Amino acid sequence: MERNFYFFNPNTMSFEKAKLSFWGFIKRIVWVGATAISFAILVLWIAFYVFDSPREKMLQRENNELKEQLNIISERLDVMSLTLEDIQDRDDQVYRTIFEADPIPFEKRNPWFNLRTRYDSIPMNETLKLLKNIDIKTSTLLFKLNEERISLDTLLQLAERKSDMMASIPAIRPIKNMYNVTSGFGMRIHPILKTRQPHRGVDITAPKGTPVYATADGVVSYKQAPSGYGLSVIVDHGYSYETLYAHLSKKIVKSGQKVKRGELIGYVGNTGFSVGAHLHYEVWKNNIPVNPVNFFLSEITPEEYNSILESSKIVNQALSF
Ligand SMILES: [Zn+2]
CATH class of the missing domain: 1.20.58 (Methane Monooxygenase Hydroxylase; Chain G, domain 1)
Structure with a gap:
């Protein structure tokens, strides 16, 4: 198959017939097709990557x-x-x-x-x-x-x-107005036996019938105070603390009864080996008696503390065990 193509010859200033072979024709088609496809790809690339849809x-x-x-x-x-x-x-x-x-x-x-x-x-x-x-x-x-x-x-x-x-922990006074601590903690002369003996608590003079209060939360103990302590209450506070209130005229709590700090447990008296109405008050820690004065700190003024400490040092004025 042969097709006629024309080209412009500038020398003769006229169109001349050109002969194109079959393969020449195919090459031309392929070339045109490839150019068109490349152009289409370029357009699509621009559409995809340069402009957003x-x-x-x-x-x-x-x-x-x-x-x-x-x-x-x-x-x-x-x-x-x-x-x-x-x-x-x-x-x-x-x-x-x-x-x-x-x-x-x-x-x-x-x-x-x-x-x-x-x-x-x-x-x-x-x-x-x-x-x-x-x-x-x-x-x-x-x-x-x-x-x-x-x-x-x-x-x-x-x-x-x-x-x-x-x-x-014992932290209040067992008697509301207890300025008169007549016998302190430690060695002192026993009022009845007249010999020097350890005093395991403090003696606080007060009129008979003065209310006595538990100094911390606890349970009234089944333990008995030693003979000579008269009518007594022992309170077990747990955490290895115990307190003892002796020579009472009357006690109003029973063994095993729970008490709160500040709760009335009895009244001051003169029972047991005692030479006058007073409260004998002991504080025990880990089964050892300790000075109760140190446990009043939270509710007394420095002046009161000094006064109580001074009078508690007077070892000769013991009223009881
Ligand atoms: Zn005493």
């Missing part, structure tokens, strides 16, 4: 908004983290100090090092980095919050035990 534009907008939201969440998490750190500081510096608890170890409160590895194998873009940060922050916050909850539970238990213990 409306759908792409919408997704881009959504994406930007999401990123913005993620940034806001991330900032809020920072604020929450700071607030929690403040609570942790108070926990360590104040609450744990008050209740004599050990501080929480650093690694228990800071799980960062374990969490960092979770995203390490994923290739990161900006959004993923943001998500990774948020994930680390929320996980850390959850971990720390849980640790803080456990810590506060422990402190609550300590606080309950502490307040229970504080209520069980």
Whole structure:
């Protein structure tokens, strides 16, 4: 097959017939086709990569908004983290100090090092980095919050035990107006036996019938006071504390009965080996008698304390055992 093609010859200034072979014709077709396809590819590339479609534009907008939201969440998490750190500081510096608890170890409160590895194998873009940060922050916050909850539970238990213990330590005066401590703690001359003997408590003179109060929470003991103590009450306060109130004219509590600090337990008298109405008051700690004057500290003024301490040093004026 042969087709006629013409070309313009500038020398003759006329169109001349050109002969084109079959393969020449095919080559030309292929060349035109390849050019057209290349051009189409170029147009498509521009359409895809240079200009966004409306759908792409919408997704881009959504994406930007999401990123913005993620940034806001991330900032809020920072604020929450700071607030929690403040609570942790108070926990360590104040609450744990008050209740004599050990501080929480650093690694228990800071799980960062374990969490960092979770995203390490994923290739990161900006959004993923943001998500990774948020994930680390929320996980850390959850971990720390849980640790803080456990810590506060422990402190609550300590606080309950502490307040229970504080209520069980003798801390008030067994008689409301007890300025007249006539015999102190320690060695003194016994009023009846007239020999030097250890005095295991303090003697407080008061008119017969003056109310006597339990000095801490406890249970009235089944133990009996030694002979010579007259009508007596022993209160077991737990935490290795006991108190004893002797020479009463009347007691109004029974063995096994629970008493509160400040509760009336009896009245001053002169029963047993005693030479006048007074209360003999003892405080025992770990089965050893200790000076009761040291346990009045919480409710007397420094002047009262000095006065009681001075008069309690007078060893010759004992009224009883
Ligand atoms: Zn005494």
